[in-house]
Amino acid sequence: MFSINLTILTALLAFQVPIAADTLLGVLVAFRSNTFSIGYLGHFIESVVLPYDGGLAVLGVLSALTINGVPAMDGAVTGFFASALAAATAMLGRDIVAKLGSLLGPAAPPPPHTP
Numbered sequence: 001m002f003s004i005n006l007t008i009l010t011a012l013l014a015f016q017v018p019i020a021a022d023t024l025l026g027v028l029v030a031f032r033s034n035t036f037s038i039g040y041l042g043h044f045i046e047s048v049v050l051p052y053d054g055g056l057a058v059l060g061v062l063s064a065l066t067i068n069g070v071p072a073m074d075g076a077v078t079g080f081f082a083s084a085l086a087a088a089t090a091m092l093g094r095d096i097v098a099k100l101g102s103l104l105g106p107a108a109p110p111p112p113h114t115p
Helices: 006-014 018-030 038-064 075-104
Strands: 002-004 065-067
Touching: 002 006, 002 018, 006 018, 006 075, 018 038, 018 075, 038 065, 038 075
Parallel strands: none
Antiparallel strands: 002 065
C-alpha cells in the first residue's frame, strides 16, 4: 500500500507562495521600468520557475512516498529535499526583498529608445 507524508507535501505546497510572489514582483518591477515583455515572462517561467519547482517536486514526492510503511527512499533524500527547499526559499527571499526595494525606491529611468 502506498502512502504519502503530508508534512513534506505541505512544505512543497508552501514553497509555491514565495515562487508566486517572486514572479509577480518581477512582473511589477518590469512594468515599472518599462521593460516588460510577455515573451520574456514565458521564457522566465520555462527556464527558471519550472526547473526549481519541478526538481523540488520530484525530491518531495520521493521523500514523501512510503510503501507498506517503509520509506521508498532513504533519509538522505529527505535531508537533501529539506536542504534544497531551505536554500531555494532563502534565495527567493533575497530576490523578493531586492524587488520590493526596487518597487518602493525611486523609479528607474526608462530605457533609451533606439530607432
